[in-house]
Amino acid sequence: MLNLLLSRLATAIPSVLGVIVVTFLLTRLLPGDPAAYFAGLAATPQAVAEIRAKLGLDKSLPEQFLVYVQDLLSGNLGTSLTTGQPVTADILTRLPASAELTLLALFLAAAIAIPLGVLAAVKQGSWIDHLCRIVTTAGVSLPVFFTGLLFAYVFYYLLQIAPAPTGRLDAFLTPPPHRTGFYLIDSLLVRNTEAFWGALAQLALPAASMAIFSLAPLARMTRGSMLSVLGGDFIRTARASGLAPRTVIFTYAFRNAVLPVITVLGMVFSFLLGANVLVETVFAWPGIGLYAVNALLTSDYAPVQGFVLTMAVLYITLNLAIDLLYGLVDPRVRLDA
């Protein structure tokens, strides 16, 4: 197990290095001059030049890169112009909001797509199968920002059954004390049901918009994987030995079909991390996606850099975790490694 972990880590390191270099280059290419911004109103060119030197922006690119890597090692991602806070602090306070949203969306999607996929596989060729295909394909065709807008309009503005899209919690509720940063969990920990329902109500629409988008890959992979397993000899044997169809499908077939689904789950998570950016913009969700978009649009490059890096590291870690999980679920993988 440890060997597997180490070897997987070793393959992740070049990716992390690549990410650091690419992120650095991208943000240096961003238009904009933080020096001119800091110099303020009525600044003279000399004043701008002084601030540029102070920020180290007059150095050559390789020198700047060294400084950047040094800062990175000490956990310093620079300061945001828009919020005036250190980027590391900003990201840490905002990450739970994004993570809670993304995970809930993933959970929602899996809860709908996996049973749907199983059903479609079991009833292959039936109307359920066709419906599954159309619904999931339509879902993945919906631009997530458009779904979000539509939901907000219909459920908040027209039907008035959703709360105002103002962030994680109604303005008149006090957020639960910080434990995990996930409002759903934190509010339950202190048995504050009011905050729990409030947070859930706020999460519902953005999570649903994201979940719809990720139904298709999950449902398809479940269906495909189930089909190939259902065709296997051991299923025929199980059926022949008179086991109930339910037991055959869930205990035997599904367990064996779940591996590829886990892989797709990882891919979908990456997708959702990207889609997050758009959904957060629509729902004023105070996560890191919204933070990054705002920073990008104002050429505030420290947050952009911090965001991309965080996302990439998060994603690499996640893939690592999936690989390991794979090893746990399927002993054959461990032998291969």
Place this chain on the structure above:
Amino acid sequence: MSALLRHARYVLSGNPVTALAFGLFGLLLFAAIFGSAIAPYDPLATEAARALKPPSAAHWFGTDQLGRDIFSRVLVATRLDLTIAFASVILAFLLGALSGVAAGYFGGWTERIVGRIADTIMAFPLFVLAMGIVAALGNNVTNIVIATAIINYPLYVRVARAEANIRRDAGFVEAARLSGNGEARVLLGHILPNIMPIMMVQMSLTMGYAILNAAGLSFIGLGVKPPHPEWGIMVAEGANFIQSGEWWIALFPGATLMLAVFCFNLLGDGLRDIVDPRQRT
């Protein structure tokens, strides 16, 4: 070839959804080619007097804040959106298929380098990477195409590498090699054509994603420059008017966008059924 056609007809007749997708594709293509010719209004012409009019006989999809006809804009935008998607998909295919095939065929260092590049790209959440690229290089059509191509690149590499790897020692490759063809020739003249059908499926599947990606970039303000009509920008512009009741500004471009992506996704599935019946799921 005729066998393939027959098979296609068979699949289509058995699968009305794919037939529908083909129809939709024809419609999109028609709009892309003749859109500006048949648009009832100049998509750029502003006219404050007819601003924010709901859909009517004169303006099927209504008008926007500046009095521009939304139907004409949606129609004319088809070309730009499809061009961005096509161009990026072709670019991704050229880069991805060539390097992927080479990686799969030669193995060794080639495979390691190509694999590393693809892995690094895959380490980013893809939309975020595209955002970064467009923001850094400047927002114009070329850079949107480049960004979309880059984020699709790993998908092509993966497929091409796997397929080339399988065929590396196949009989027809062996035969080609034995008859005195150089490596490059074997690669380009024999292996690449052989995996083309699979790549075609990949292309039509990523088309939808490319359109979504370009529209998403436009939506957050990193897209095509005004005043050119583009679906994502139109949705973004319309978003500000939804709460005040002018729903049509965002709805029609958004629905068209959805339809186009839906069409390519169905088409991709359909093509896969035709090209590779074994993988039919």
Place this chain on the structure above:
Amino acid sequence: MKRRHFLKSSTALTAAAGVTAPAIFSPLKAQSRQETLLVVAENTPNMMDIHGVGANRPAYEVSWNTHDRLMTYGVKKDSTGQDHYDYSKLEPELATDWNVTPTSATFKLRRDAKFHDGTPITAKDVKWSFDRAVTVGGFPTFQMRAGSLEKPEQFVVVDDHTFRVDFVRADKLSMPDLAVPVPVIMNSELAKKNATTADPWAMEWTKNNLAAGGAYKIERWQPGQEIVYVRNDDWKNGPMPKIRRVILRIIPSAGNRRALLERGDADISFDLPAKDFSDLKGSPKLNIVGTPVENAMQYIGMNVKQKPFDNVKVRQAIAYAVPYQQIQDAVMFGRAIPLYGGASNKAKGTNWPQVHGYKTDLARAKALLAEAGYPNGFETTLSFDLGLGAINEPLTLLLQQSLAQIGIKAEINKVPGANWRGELLKKSMPMITNTFGGWLNYAEYFFFWCYHGQNAVFNTMSYQNPAMDALIDKARFASGADYDAAVKGFVDMAFDEVPRIPIFQPLLNVAMQKNVTGYRYWFHRQLDYRQLAKT
């Protein structure tokens, strides 16, 4: 029985407050709702300190409501009966009384005033704060200098409760400048405790911490998301504010801000598009107030150092090609004061901004272009600040269309907000649309920054004309008929030479629930929570 009754009444309460459906109600919430003001805004303050490097406009609002100044401005009714700050009346804040001589002003400070931490406010805090403002450089120093407040020696502690400002020259702006948002009074002991040798003025610490004694304290601060203020119940420097808590929520989407107001969830907001203010004007639930922003305008600027805009005929041609009325209707939805279509280009008084004589006349524009030697037009770039895209984008699109009709091909260049100032500094953009407003309501103040040959960053056209400079300089120190003649002289010149084309004077619009009262227009265009109340 009791319980049922209680449940019933609490539902009725929340329904009356217009709180949305599935939120979970409690009587506590409904009650706090009544004493709480929910402000929704687009942009987040980036610090609490107005002296901070790069402090943005929302940060001014934080500073204004949490700090005291020596004096504040009085109040008057404007022509529509709305409360409007009164530039001509200075009123006590920390200072209870003052005595002005030609060389100095002596202030008596309130004896029982305390900072938030309970430390008494004394003259040494005032001196420390003013010393800081004139020393740290950047915006605060620049603003102090506008009132000839230039060096620490000018600020004298007479005793604990007496403070004197010595003037370096007679300047009519010295006293008014002491009541603008910059000269805030900070808790010097607290700040010094958090200063370092590298940062003697504790600039880093005050970014996220208050050393203040104003009417509101900050209870919670989540950068980019929300700020919760609570009233400082020990405040002595003015009438006790009615609102106990103020929540400022950052809602990036304009549509959501509107919906929140319409549904009664939010109480007040400045940040809506012109169209929404225009739509909501007739709403039975909301009160919409639009006050002309003093000394401000939206304009088209042309870089006179570049071809073809060095040619006055080209500039006039463009002034005849701007689709003024379309902008007024389709971009501003009527919520702006037109600055075009006057009888002539002659000044009509000393007020500023005022109407010029240009109107949309494409034939005339085309003729002027031909005279200038560009019968077939030319190509150029039209830039704007994306941070103000809601107005700038449709405006430039309309202008682009109109220019195309006289043969000018203008490419639109959106500049991200943080870059805009840098781009302005470079002075290389050929054509821009922009907005500018001065805190101090004098024509010569505007012209000094925007048309004077010193070529400040706001002279976005790089316009330099010695004759105009002479008139501007004269107006700054003249009075009476001389002053009038000078102002009229430079206004005429500005219209004739037209390096910048005024389009409209913006309104400061605010939308609030009908039960919100006491709104007052301030020259700094931020919300003053202290006068507001909910009935």
